[in-house]
Amino acid sequence: MITVTAFKWVPPFAQGVVRDLRVRWALEEAGIPYEEKLIGLDDRDTAAYRAIQPWGQVPVIEEDGLTLFETGAILLRIAERSPVLCPADDAGHARMTQWVLAALNSVEPAISALVEIDIFHTDEPWAKERRPGAVAFLKLKLDALAKRLAGREYLEDRFTAGDLMMATVLRNLRHTDLITADPVLGPYLARCEARPAFQKALADQLAAFAAHEPVPEPA
Numbered sequence: 001m002i003t004v005t006a007f008k009w010v011p012p013f014a015q016g017v018v019r020d021l022r023v024r025w026a027l028e029e030a031g032i033p034y035e036e037k038l039i040g041l042d043d044r045d046t047a048a049y050r051a052i053q054p055w056g057q058v059p060v061i062e063e064d065g066l067t068l069f070e071t072g073a074i075l076l077r078i079a080e081r082s083p084v085l086c087p088a089d090d091a092g093h094a095r096m097t098q099w100v101l102a103a104l105n106s107v108e109p110a111i112s113a114l115v116e117i118d119i120f121h122t123d124e125p126w127a128k129e130r131r132p133g134a135v136a137f138l139k140l141k142l143d144a145l146a147k148r149l150a151g152r153e154y155l156e157d158r159f160t161a162g163d164l165m166m167a168t169v170l171r172n173l174r175h176t177d178l179i180t181a182d183p184v185l186g187p188y189l190a191r192c193e194a195r196p197a198f199q200k201a202l203a204d205q206l207a208a209f210a211a212h213e214p215v216p217e218p219a
């Protein structure tokens with residue numbers, strides 16, 4: 001049985017976008033059962049956890065003695081076991097890999113730069129100055145993605161793990177209207193999120209957080 005390591009609880013701004021969602025969603029699409037291994041934020045810095053995830057991050061999967069981190073590597077490994085996530089033909093497989101990596105390398109960095117400004121440094125003067133440039137650069141990436149997706153349901157002629165990764169990357173902009181206001185990207189993300197496997201994965205991540213909500217200190 002695959003074990004997925006995820007956080008027990010994270011602050012509300014991160015709930016629903018923590019990266020174990022990618023792995024839960026992929027496993028749901030593939031119909032592969034898994035067990036959660038929930039860790040606290042304090043566990044990130046333990047020597048035992050750093051030994052399996054050098055940066056103290058989630059997710060990690062463990063199966064049959066193999067421990068694996070990095071959502072790109074994990075997703076590709078799961079995809080190869082699922083015709084829902086990975087086309088059977090060699091070219092389709094290669095293009096699925098291409099889109100997983102494009103989501104991570106060509107789109108996510110520009111989104112992360114804006115998230116850094118808006119969520120983590122919102123009140124700092126440098127962030128206010130930097131924001132227009134970060135948005136302009138991100139829009140170049142999003143416009144190119146929208147051009148690719150115009151007239152298509154998915155990045156290729158069917159859903160693949162590439163769409164799964166791209167959708168989870170785009171979700172990090174949920175604090176803006178950059179995706180929802182776009183006539184191509186908004187419906188694309190909604191289409192991906194409407195998949196029952198996504199809904200189940202999201203509900204399971206949120207259920208873990210709800211079950212481990214910190215008890216407020218008495219006043």
Ligand SMILES: N[C@@H](CCC(=O)N[C@@H](CS)C(=O)NCC(=O)O)C(=O)O
Nearest residue numbers: 017018019056057058059070071072
């Ligand atoms: N490149 C890594 C990034 C993992 C990552 O950023 N995980 C976040 C949660 S979404 C985390 O654990 N953050 C806590 C921390 O960095 O201390 C991957 O894709 O697996």
